[in-house]
Each structure stands twice: as C-alpha cells, then as structure tokens.
Amino acid sequence: MAPIIRISDLDKYFGQLHVLKQISMDVLPREVVCIIGRSGSGKSTLLRCINFLEEPSFGTIEVDGLKVETGTKGRERRQLVHDVRLKTGMVFQEFNLFPHMTVLENVIEGPVTVKGMDRVKAIELAEQNLDSVGLLFKKDEYPNRLSGGQKQRVAIARALTMEPKVMLFDEPTSALDPELIGEVLNVMKKVAKDGMTMLVVTHEMGFAREVADRVLVMADGEMIEDSKPEKLFSNPTDPRTKALIDRYRTGGN
C-alpha cells in the first residue's frame, strides 16, 4: 500500500538550533502513529512541518500525492501548501477555538469560508460530527461556556468537518485537567476506529499502547525508534527509549 504521508530527509533549524535531523518516515492510510519523546525532542515541530505551520529547512514532505519540496517559493508552491492543509486536520494542545463564534460556527467556518461549501450542507456535516463527539447539544454555546475537554472535542469535530485525509494531534490532552483527559482520548479512539489516518504527538502511554499501530520515539531531533507498541513497551532497543518509558511507569512526566 502506498503511504499517505512520506517525509524524506527533513531538517529543521531555528537559527543555529538543529531541531530536526534527517527525519524520514512513512505513514500508511488508516494507520494510527503516536510520536513520543521528552519535551524539546522535536516531536511537535515535526508534526507542525507536515502542514507547514513550520517551514522545514530541507527535505520533502508528501501528503496524499502532493509533494512539497523545501526552498521553493511562489504562487504554485503556496497553492500546493494550501492543498496539503486541506488534506490535514489539526488539533492543538490549547484547543484554539474561535472565541467569537458559537460551537457550530466554529465547526462550519472552515468548510464555508475555505472550501466554499453550501452553508446548509456544512451545518448538516458539522452537526453529524458534533454528534459523534457527543456535543451536539452545545452547538449554540460560545466556547467560554465549555470545559477544557469539551473544547478539545469541539476542536476535533472542527478538524473532522474539513474532511481531511489525515488528522494531526499536537499533545491534545496536555492542557487538560486529569479527569477530563479520558473523554478526549475516547473520542480519538472513535476517530481511529472509523478508519482515520492519525498522527498523534502525546505523553499518554496508555493511549499509545492501546490504539497506536506504530510508535515513534524522538530524542534530540532524531527519530530513535519506530516499532509496534507491544515491542516498544516490552523490549525497547534504544536506552533513551527505555529511560522515557520507565519515567512514565513511575508516574513522572
């Protein structure tokens, strides 16, 4: 099967700082891939390079057949990046719902403004997705009336309503109170079950172990491990991976 995401020889510098070093990886359609690693290991930057929230320094990124080379400029390139963004939905750590719009308006904003979808159709689709994250009854509320977990579930519905090929999750539960994490993870499991391709940067080892098809481990800008969760958690090859997993086992993070 052809990969839906292919990253080749990706490098990213922030000034002198080399935050991603020669990253190459594939993600197959319908695969759920978790990326773990300590903070500062480059895992979020890697995710943000895929939809060009960060501009990679070198390398190529290919999403569902759209190949973007780094260092190119101009109108054609901008169009290409735009198309990549339409194929990727993103969920942020801080939710980033639009506070001046109701829940429903948040969810239909993308389809209507960006894709030019008919409003009635967008609402229909949005309501389906809000229903599947269990928040249809909140559709006319403003985000400030929601709990953190509810905000993140709306954010997931918002991303899904763009009908992306791939969902990118950037530490989706890190800003949540512990008792609210479960409801978000459950929604993510459901999305995975529905066959969505997912790339999840996370500290939730339980989720990685249970849901992921593959787990990637990053350290100091390098991809040090790429294996099945059962193998990774029982028999990690790199000592840094072992240290990371042990740290979570003992309850630290």
Next chain:
Amino acid sequence: MNPTNSTTAHVPKPQLSQAELLYEAQQRQARNFRRNVGLSWGILLLVLIYLFSGQNFLGIKTISLDYEFIQNNMSFIARGIGQTFLVSALSITLAIVLALFAALGRLSKIPPVYALSTFYVSLIRGTPLYLQIFFFFLALPQLGIILTGLWAGVLALGLNYGAYMSEIFRAGLASVGKGQREAAIAIGMTPRQTMQRIVLPQALRFAIPPIGNDFIAMTKDSALVSATGFVHEIMWRATRVGRAQFHSLEALIMAAIFYWLITLVLSYIQSIIETRLSRGER
C-alpha cells in the same frame, strides 16, 4: 412562593448553602451602596440647581439666571446638537480608519511602513489639537487649499483621534493569540481570510469599549471646531448669543447641560453595547 419571605427576617427561609448566603449578602451590600450613591447624586444635583435659583438663603443670595433669555435662546442652541453629532460622527469614522491603518503599520515588518505609522502618531500627538484645527482652517489657505470650517474640523479631529486610537487597535490586534492564527491557517485560511474572519473581529470586539469612550470624548472636543466660526454646533451658538446679549452665563450653562445630557445618553448606549459584546468572551 411566600411573598413575605424576602421581607420578614423571622420567617424561616428555604435552606440556603453558605455560598448562597454569602452571595446574597454581597448582593444586598452592593444594592445598598448603589442606592445610597444614587441618593447622594440627587442631593448634589438639587444643591447645584438651588445655587442657580436666585433664592435668598440665610442672607446669602444665590445666583439668579435670566430665564427669559434662556427661554428665548434654548432652541437656537439646541439646534447645534445636530452639527455637534455630524462633526463627531464624521471625525470618529475618519479616526477609526486611520487608527486601523496606523495599528497595522505598527505591526508591519517593512521599515518604511512601520516608520510612516510611528511618524504620524508622534507628529500628531506632539502638537495641540487646537493648533491642528487652525492649521487646516487658517494655514492651508495660504497654500491655496481652502477647507470649510466643517471639513477643517473633521480632518483635524479625525487625524488627532486616529493617532491616539491607533494604540487601542494595536492592543486589540495584540490581544489575539498566535494560536488563533495557527488554527485559522491549519484549516486552510489565507492570510487575508485569517485577518478578516478571525483576527479583526476579535480585535474590534476588544476595541469597541475604548472607541466608545473616544467617541464620547470627541463630542466634547468637537466644541473646539467652533473656533473656526463656521460650524454652527452647540458651542458656537452658545458663545454667539451669549456674547451678543451679554448673557454668556446662561448660554454656557445651557450648552453645558446639552453636552452633559449627550454624554450621559452615549454612556448608557455604550454600556448596553458592552453587555451585548461580553457574551462569548474568553
């Protein structure tokens, strides 16, 4: 519900939690404070009116006004309200546009654009509004540019308030977090759509209360435009009839009352708008 519940302390109330009791006590305190402030306002107002009543009080004669003059000239001065509003509304519109551009310029990474914005703000804030009005009305004709009093006033007020208001818009734009832009970009919005749909609405919501304050301040500063002698707003009319009939006391008191009433009404409207806007706030 038993209506005596709220008035008689001895009737046992439905069980309230400690937090509810505390909240109720605080509410009561706040209500009492507001009532007493209102009462005091009323007394101060009565004292002020009495001061101008011309009555004798313990041998002190209060100020007496010529009510015939007031009656005869009230409508003449009142007819200036329209002009005052016209000048203020035109000026605030110009000011908002200029302030928005100045604020966007302040955010620009292009040196000349940034410089133009800061240069404008510095120049205007560094010179008196009164001078600016005269500059447009008296100095420009020397260069062959003749503006009517109205347009000279509107240009000066608009430029002046624009410079001050740019700070409001800058703060408004800065109040919209980076995450908002990223979320917009991630769903595929262009920079223009991001600005129009996500950033500006939030920045404007942030800016509306201070814009309201500035509009209220402007209705009063518009009195300066009377100095041109060609805009027949409240102040111009008051000084005209006051000087002509040596009744400036009565004329200026009337003008003051009109300005005061206008600002009270505008403040009230502003408080309504603010309440509306606060829904959906973070």
